[in-house]
Amino acid sequence: MTLSEGVPGTVYKVLDVQEEASIERRLAALGLISGTNITLLNKKKKGAVIFSVRGTRFAIGKVIADGILVEVTN
Amino acid sequence: MKEELNIGFIGNPNCGKTTLFNAYTGAKLKVANWPGVTVEKKEGAMKYHEHLFKLVDLPGIYSLTSYTMEEKVSRNYILSDDVDVIIDVVDASALERNLYLTLQLIELGKPVVLALNMMDIVEERGMEIDMHRLPEMLGIPAIGVSARKKTGLEILMHAASHHKDHSTPDNLVHQHKSDKESKHVHNHHEEYAMVYSDLIEDKIDLIIEELQTHYPHLTNFRWHAIKLLEMDPEIMEKYPINRPDIIDRSYEKDIINQKYDFIEEIIEEVVVNKSKQVATTDKIDNLLTHRFLGLPIFLGIMAIVFFLTFTVGDYLKGYLEILLEWISGGATAGLEAVGAHPMLISLIVDGIIAGVGGILTFLPNIFILFLALAFLEDSGYMSRVAYVMDGIMGKIGLSGRAFIPMLLGFGCTVPAVMASRTLENRRDRLKTMLVTPFMSCSARLPIYVLFSEMFFKEHAMLVAYSMYVIGIVVAILVAFIMSRVEQVGSENSLLIELPEYKAPNARSIAIYVWEKIRDYLTKAGTTIFIASVIMWMISNIGPTGFVTDMSESFAASIGKVLVPIFTPIGLGHWQIVVALISGIAAKEIVVASCGVLYGIGNINSEQGMSDIVTLLAATGFGAVNAYALMVFCLLYVPCAATIATIKKESDSRKYTLCAVAFQLGVAWLMAFLVYQVGRLL
Numbered sequence: 133m134t135l136s137e138g139v140p141g142t143v144y145k146v147l148d149v150q151e152e153a154s155i156e157r158r159l160a161a162l163g164l165i166s167g168t169n170i171t172l173l174n175k176k177k178k179g180a181v182i183f184s185v186r187g188t189r190f191a192i193g194k195v196i197a198d199g200i201l202v203e204v205t206n
Numbered sequence: 207m208k209e210e211l212n213i214g215f216i217g218n219p220n221c222g223k224t225t226l227f228n229a230y231t232g233a234k235l236k237v238a239n240w241p242g243v244t245v246e247k248k249e250g251a252m253k254y255h256e257h258l259f260k261l262v263d264l265p266g267i268y269s270l271t272s273y274t275m276e277e278k279v280s281r282n283y284i285l286s287d288d289v290d291v292i293i294d295v296v297d298a299s300a301l302e303r304n305l306y307l308t309l310q311l312i313e314l315g316k317p318v319v320l321a322l323n324m325m326d327i328v329e330e331r332g333m334e335i336d337m338h339r340l341p342e343m344l345g346i347p348a349i350g351v352s353a354r355k356k357t358g359l360e361i362l363m364h365a366a367s368h369h370k371d372h373s374t375p376d377n378l379v380h381q382h383k384s385d386k387e388s389k390h391v392h393n394h395h396e397e398y399a400m401v402y403s404d405l406i407e408d409k410i411d412l413i414i415e416e417l418q419t420h421y422p423h424l425t426n427f428r429w430h431a432i433k434l435l436e437m438d439p440e441i442m443e444k445y446p447i448n449r450p451d452i453i454d455r456s457y458e459k460d461i462i463n464q465k466y467d468f469i470e471e472i473i474e475e476v477v478v479n480k481s482k483q484v485a486t487t488d489k490i491d492n493l494l495t496h497r498f499l500g501l502p503i504f505l506g507i508m509a510i511v512f513f514l515t516f517t518v519g520d521y522l523k524g525y526l527e528i529l530l531e532w533i534s535g536g537a538t539a540g541l542e543a544v545g546a547h548p549m550l551i552s553l554i555v556d557g558i559i560a561g562v563g564g565i566l567t568f569l570p571n572i573f574i575l576f577l578a579l580a581f582l583e584d585s586g587y588m589s590r591v592a593y594v595m596d597g598i599m600g601k602i603g604l605s606g607r608a609f610i611p612m613l614l615g616f617g618c619t620v621p622a623v624m625a626s627r628t629l630e631n632r633r634d635r636l637k638t639m640l641v642t643p644f645m646s647c648s649a650r651l652p653i654y655v656l657f658s659e660m661f662f663k664e665h666a667m668l669v670a671y672s673m674y675v676i677g678i679v680v681a682i683l684v685a686f687i688m689s690r691v692e693q694v695g696s697e698n699s700l701l702i703e704l705p706e707y708k709a710p711n712a713r714s715i716a717i718y719v720w721e722k723i724r725d726y727l728t729k730a731g732t733t734i735f736i737a738s739v740i741m742w743m744i745s746n747i748g749p750t751g752f753v754t755d756m757s758e759s760f761a762a763s764i765g766k767v768l769v770p771i772f773t774p775i776g777l778g779h780w781q782i783v784v785a786l787i788s789g790i791a792a793k794e795i796v797v798a799s800c801g802v803l804y805g806i807g808n809i810n811s812e813q814g815m816s817d818i819v820t821l822l823a824a825t826g827f828g829a830v831n832a833y834a835l836m837v838f839c840l841l842y843v844p845c846a847a848t849i850a851t852i853k854k855e856s857d858s859r860k861y862t863l864c865a866v867a868f869q870l871g872v873a874w875l876m877a878f879l880v881y882q883v884g885r886l887l
Contacts, residue, residue: 158269161271161462162306185303191589
């Protein structure tokens with residue numbers, strides 16, 4: 133599933149990041165890489181989300197959220 | 207011995223670099239709680255014992271690649287010989303993310319000192335950081351400071367001055383977990399903080415050999431080798447090596463992953479009680495970024511801001527008007543008593559006091575507006591607005607982030623245009639710069655307050671509000687039409703950090719508001735003063751010399767030439783035309799000029815207003831004309847300072863000229879519609 137399909141309040145593990153090269157790099161610099169756990173905090177109907185990764189919150193638009201593939205952690 | 211030391215402050219956005227820089231230099235640079243406040247490097251100086259330290263505050267960045275403007279600026283500055291020591295400012299309460307930049311900085315091979323900022327917040331949260339273990343793992347000194355509470359500042363400078371020659375790590379005591387079974391020929395753990403997997407270390411060794419042969423003068427082979435493995439475009443171009451067998455692909459991802467693996471190890475060993483997170487921010491966010499309530503809450507907040515600006519501001523303005531009237535009367539009486547020439551009295555009373563004084567009475571409105579904006583910026587709400595507005599902005603082909611410059615535009619267009627620099631691509635930046643001036647800035651406020659009070663009496667506030675709404679609607683409409691014309695699929699890539707909310711800091715708010723008030727006063731004392739004098743001169747002197755009838759003055763001749771252009775929009779009076787032209791210097795001057803041109807000493811007073819209304823009514827200038835005037839003032843060319851800023855930020859004379867022409871056209875068209883439709887009602 134993609135991050136934009138997630139449910140707020142859930143912790144997800146990032147499986148893959150499929151973005152335009154420049155965005156992928158910026159996300160990687162923030163520590164959002166395969167294997168990282170992220171918490172989905174908020175979501176808008178259109179798919180923009182707020183999540184936290186490594187102790188910091190970020191807001192991203194739908195296009196970026198669609199490119200982050202995640203699975204629910206146990 | 208006296209020594210000079212150049213110290214560069216670097217760190218992630220919003221980690222408190224500028225606050226720390228201000229604490230040292232006594233500078234009053236703007237700080238706020240949203241990422242990207244510092245857009246260009248700022249220099250300052252301080253004395254440390256008998257030494258002179260030069261400090262440089264760099265824009266906040268997350269990494270040291272060469273893909274964004276800020277990162278390139280910071281990286282090239284650090285690589286240059288201009289810097290002796292780097293102080294890496296990190297937010298100690300978000301160490302995990304901040305350390306990534308730290309590892310990159312250490313790799314650069316310059317002396318680095320780690321400043322763990324916000325130690326007060328770390329303590330508040332009950333977290334602890336092992337200050338003994340952290341330097342052992344990184345090989346650089348780590349000093350806990352609090353820029354806000356001004357603790358640890360002396361110790362940090364002490365460390366910086368002692369560490370200036372240490373470009374290799376000292377006291378490294380660590381072994382990466384993943385490297386237990388390393389079979390690499392060298393044990394790098396005593397040399398480098400960051401050691402990669404055998405695969406990458408082998409490649410680094412080979413590339414270093416290659417670099418040593420081809421570029422023997424290079425200073426930091428390891429860093430260049432790593433950059434080549436990452437296929438960094440800038441380094442590949444400068445120092446190409448032809449070894450596709452080693453660099454068979456970009457190892458950037460592997461390198462990032464391994465850095466973060468190491469960071470996780472550091473956090474595990476160094477941070478105690480890290481699970482104790484504050485939930486306050488999340489709770490506030492649940493409300494402020496709520497999917498349905500977020501937008502109404504934002505609109506409500508803005509309504510309150512403008513309500514306070516107009517009502518409370520107007521109440522206080524009343525007192526200043528009384529004071530001004532008293533000064534004006536006193537000056538006339540005093541000057542007459544000493545037998546001053548009537549011309550001099552006229553210059554001082556009708557020119558300077560009417561022009562400058564008229565503007566100064568708006569100080570309370572301006573003060574309240576900026577106070578409110580300071581609260582919004584300092585609390586951390588600003589980046590939430592970017593999220594809340596992202597959907598709407600997406601429809602007009604911009605990311606939610608572009609809304610921050612537009613919102614700042616309510617205060618002053620100049621910093622707002624500069625803030626557009628934080629947007630990712632040039633197309634978005636240019637678009638934002640074009641529409642930001644439509645957001646009604648504080649300099650336009652005196653015009654609305656004056657004309658709406660004169661012509662709309664009890665509906666004055668509603669009319670003034672409507673200007674803000676028209677400004678926003680025009681900005682959005684223009685952006686929308688542009689996105690349709692361009693037909694470029696908007697990638698709409700909002701990506702912004704949401705900082706922790708914090709109670710607004712009295713000091714940073716005071717600095718912020720004082721800066722703005724000082725600017726306003728300076729402007730009143732310089733630009734507006736000079737414009738008032740010029741206005742008085744050209745309206746009292748004509749081809750025949752000193753004229754008693756202003757319609758024979760130079761001002762009248764200039765105005766009359768342009769009257770035909772302004773007649774279709776209901777502004778075909780030479781006085782108004784001249785006032786509008788003078789408004790290009792600064793928008794407040796429109797009010798000052800009206801005072802001078804209509805020969806009314808205190809244009810804001812009851813008497814002054816009714817005088818001017820009578821004067822204007824006699825020439826057929828009524829409420830519809832006044833509304834058209836306000837709309838024109840809202841939309842036409844921003845002040846000279848804005849034009850200069852647009853030129854600087856766009857780096858294109860053509861774009862700047864087009865933007866100015868476009869804004870003039872839009873203003874004329876909108877005023878035309880207002881006047882022609884309004885006349886029929």
